[in-house]
Amino acid sequence: EDKVVQSPLSLVVHEGDTVTLNCSYEVTNFRSLLWYKQEKKAPTFLFMLTSSGIEKKSGRLSSILDKKELFSILNITATQTGDSAVYLCAVPGDSGSARQLTFGSGTQLTVLP
């Protein structure tokens, strides 16, 4: 059974701080790992990672994958209050010909002014 574990579960920082969110996974047939940001409604897609050691970057957010150690990190530098959200990590499974996402429980990030 595919498994995704995120840590920490909850994080409170002040604006300007840098945070690192962790995601470890166990999956039968690894294809990719995805990061989502969830605010009040549906998750919004951030990154898809398929290769080890290649950093993906979008503004103040960046993410990297380690396929040997089976984990990924999401970094947010110079945090802002608008970064407050739940950050979800997910891996696509492989059940027959269908592929569904297995999500972690998320990291609740709160950025204080």
Added chain:
Amino acid sequence: EADIYQTPRYLVIGTGKKITLECSQTMGHDKMYWYQQDPGMELHLIHYSYGVNSTEKGDLSSESTVSRIRTEHFPLTLESARPSHTSQYLCASSELRSGGGYTFGSGTRLTVV
């Protein structure tokens, strides 16, 4: 604009009523999904579909049913709503061959009183 739409956004209904949550996507995606999410909890897959006339149950047992008569439409029905069905329901879609990158709808927050 290509997107995925869910209606209604919020629904408060009495016990025993029949309800249908609507989900439509204009991206031509073959695969569609329904997830259930309680506040602060991870997403759980309840139904998925590979294409027209294909539906499968997901990881989380659910008393709901789904249908896929048209590619773009994937409604979820509860024949007799109960308070235990109170939750957020998220619809998503993806391309058949994608390794990730799901597109989510805005969700329906259901409250059964």
